[in-house]
Every structure is written in C-alpha cells, then in structure tokens.
Amino acid sequence: NAGVTQTPKFRILKIGQSMTLQCAQDMNHNYMYWYRQDPGMGLKLIYYSVGAGITDKGEVPNGYNVSRSTTEDFPLRLELAAPSQTSVYFCASRETGVPDTEAFFGQGTRLTVV
Amino acid sequence: DQQVKQNSPSLSVQEGRISILNCDYTNSMFDYFLWYKKYPAEGPTFLISISSIKDKNEDGRFTVFLNKSAKHLSLHIVPSQPGDSAVYFCAASAGQGGKLIFGQGTELSVKP
Numbered sequence: 481n482a483g484v485t486q487t488p489k490f491r492i493l494k495i496g497q498s499m500t501l502q503c504a505q506d507m508n509h510n511y512m513y514w515y516r517q518d519p520g521m522g523l524k525l526i527y528y529s530v531g532a533g534i535t536d537k538g539e540v541p542n543g544y545n546v547s548r549s550t551t552e553d554f555p556l557r558l559e560l561a562a563p564s565q566t567s568v569y570f571c572a573s574r575e576t577g578v579p580d581t582e583a584f585f586g587q588g589t590r591l592t593v594v
Numbered sequence: 595d596q597q598v599k600q601n602s603p604s605l606s607v608q609e610g611r612i613s614i615l616n617c618d619y620t621n622s623m624f625d626y627f628l629w630y631k632k633y634p635a636e637g638p639t640f641l642i643s644i645s646s647i648k649d650k651n652e653d654g655r656f657t658v659f660l661n662k663s664a665k666h667l668s669l670h671i672v673p674s675q676p677g678d679s680a681v682y683f684c685a686a687s688a689g690q691g692g693k694l695i696f697g698q699g700t701e702l703s704v705k706p
Contacts, residue, residue, distance in 0.1 A: 484637070511691070511692055513693070513694075515696075520603070520698065520699075521698055521699075522598070522600075522683055522696035522697050522698045522699055523638070523683065523685075523694075523696040524696070525693055525694070525695075528691055528693060530691055536691065538693065539695075570637050570638070572637070574692055576692070577691050577692035578692065579625065579626030579628070579643070579687035579692055579694075580626050580628070580643045580645065581692070582640040583640065583692070583694065584637075584640075585637030585638050585639070586637050587635070587636055587637050588635070588636075588637055
C-alpha cells in the first residue's frame with residue numbers, strides 16, 4: 481500500500497552540489513508531477529510526465545532536469561544547487577490527465593541549500 | 595502572476611461552526627477546480643472538486659461553490675471539527691496533462 485514514495489525525506493546540500501530526488505509510485509499511473517512549495521506559498525509545478533519517455537516543463541523548470549525511463553520512477557535532478565532551491569519538493573501521480581481524477585502526493589523532500 | 599489566489603493566509607473557527615475558505619482565479623480557461631488538504635510533514639490529499647459547468651458540489655460535510663462570473667470559488671465545511679485543522683489549497687486545471695495551478699493556501703484552525 482505504498483502509493484507515492486519520495487526519498488530522501490530531508491537533505492542539506494552545499495551550493496554547487498548536485499543531487500537526485502527520487503520518486504516512485506506503485507499504482508501504474510501514467511501521469512507524474514514534481515512540485516516545489518516555498519514557505520507561505522502554494523505548490524509550483526516544476527516538471528511533469530504523461531508517460532515513460534515523455535516529459536515537459538512546468539511553471540518553474542530552471543535549474544532542474546527530469547527523466548522518465550519507467551512508468552514507476554520519475555527522478556528530479558538538481559545539477560548546481562543554489563540557495564533559491566531551498567524548498568519542500570513534492571512528487572505526485574495520477575491515473576489519467578483528466579483533471580478530476582485524484583492526484584496522489586508523496587510525503588515530500590525538505591531540501592536546504594547552504 | 596498568480597493565477598489562483600487565496601487571500602486569507604489563516605482562518606480560526608469554533609468547533610461545530612461553519613468554515614468558509616475562499617479562492618479567486620484569473621484564467622477563464624480553467625475547467626476544473628480542486629481543493630486539497632495538507633497536514634504538517636505530509637503531502638497534500640485530495641478533498642473535493644468541481645467542474646466549471648457546475649456551480650455546486652457536495653461531499654458529506656464539504657461543499658464547494660463556484661461563481662464563474664466572479665471567478666471565485668469557496669469551500670464550506672459544516673460542521674467544522676478539530677481534525678479539520680490543516681492547510682487547504684485551492685487548485686485549478688486547464689489544458690492537457692492534468693497540470694494543477696495552486697493557490698498559496700489557507701491555514702484553518704478549528705478550536706474545541
């Protein structure tokens with residue numbers, strides 16, 4: 481009954497370091513999303529994918545990269561971490577792109593860049 | 595440019611009373627609106643949605659109202675319970691891919 485699993489839960493990075501935030505879902509969902517939430521703000525879409533091998537930019541893609549080689553996994557890559565990327569990152573998945581189908585969110589990864 | 599706005603960062607309500615959370619939007623192309631609830635250290639969870647062709651949707655204690663002419667929607671919780679204390683996000687969807695545009699959130703506190 482895992483749903484959407486994100487790892488790690490917490491991470492501190494130094495400026496200029498790189499890391500990959502992992503996201504895996506076991507519901508066979510085609511649609512997957514990465515959001516970031518800054519303090520006092522709503523969630524902003526970084527990247528999304530409508531199926532394996534297909535990704536597209538969201539509202540705030542700069543500084544990030546994604547890949548989708550399998551249906552289950554949708555990792556988010558930060559190449560050169562900057563303090564502006566300090567945020568809580570949420571991965572989500574849904575069965576279809578129909579708006580009223582429920583999107584399931586992971587518990588989030590809290591990233592601090594110092 | 596904030597396309598979905600929740601202008602009240604917080605709301606405090608007495609248990610048993612009605613909670614009304616408001617949301618405004620600017621993009622008339624939005625075709626679905628959703629409310630998500632978020633507890634600390636957890637991801638958001640879906641609460642209720644409404645299509646742009648409707649003006650009301652009800653699910654138990656939760657009702658969402660949509661006023662398209664005013665580009666405004668609201669979530670009513672009746673009666674409010676302490677377990678409803680959480681951050682509530684309004685979200686809107688338009689176009690392909692099921693992308694959601696979120697508001698800033700309103701933190702609801704229901705006091706016993």
